[in-house]
């Protein structure tokens with residue numbers, strides 16, 4: 173049996189899908205933070221960035237992995253949350269990657285300082301998000317609008333969809349349905365947050 177450490181800053185951001193996924197597995201895991209501080213630790217890490225996962229097996233052997241998307245996929249494969257066959261797995265990875273693109277557009281509008289900030293922000297909610305939704309609506313309807321991107325159980329793609337939209341919602345509390353009327357995505361959110369272990373995590377002090 174593995175135990176895991178999620179090394180990251182004390183915020184949700186890129187570690188949140190990892191933490192939600194770990195919560196769902198029921199595995200033994202904990203949050204850790206840079207010691208003694210980030211500037212000292214940074215040059216010793218794989219890419220000079222966090223998060224980093226440590227997977228420690230029963231014999232104490234450690235496997236360390238950087239890059240949030242790689243961490244999520246590794247854990248999903250290990251715990252049976254990655255899709256039932258190579259095609260489903262590849263499809264779910266493409267869903268995940270499209271959320272990564274969406275997040276990058278959001279980040280460019282809201283986090284990165286720029287002279288066209290206002291225009292980028294307006295266009296994110298007025299154009300990027302509705303266009304994104306049209307594509308994802310088709311995918312979710314093709315799977316029976318059951319709150320999952322594939323099959324009828326939760327996968328890492330559902331989790332990333334939830335954590336990404338939750339982040340936008342922190343900015344716009346009325347995201348669904350006032351800003352984006354997207355019942356299929358609300359279903360994904362409901363499916364993820366109603367998983368008992370995830371619901372427990374969301375209320376716990378492991379969550380930032």
Ligand SMILES: N[C@@H](CCC(=O)N[C@@H](CS)C(=O)NCC(=O)O)C(=O)O
Pocket residue numbers: 185186214220221222223238239240241
């Ligand atoms: N593609 C990487 C990006 C990681 C990244 O940008 N990490 C930021 C925090 S969200 C970081 O480590 N910033 C501190 C630094 O670069 O010194 C991932 O998804 O893990």
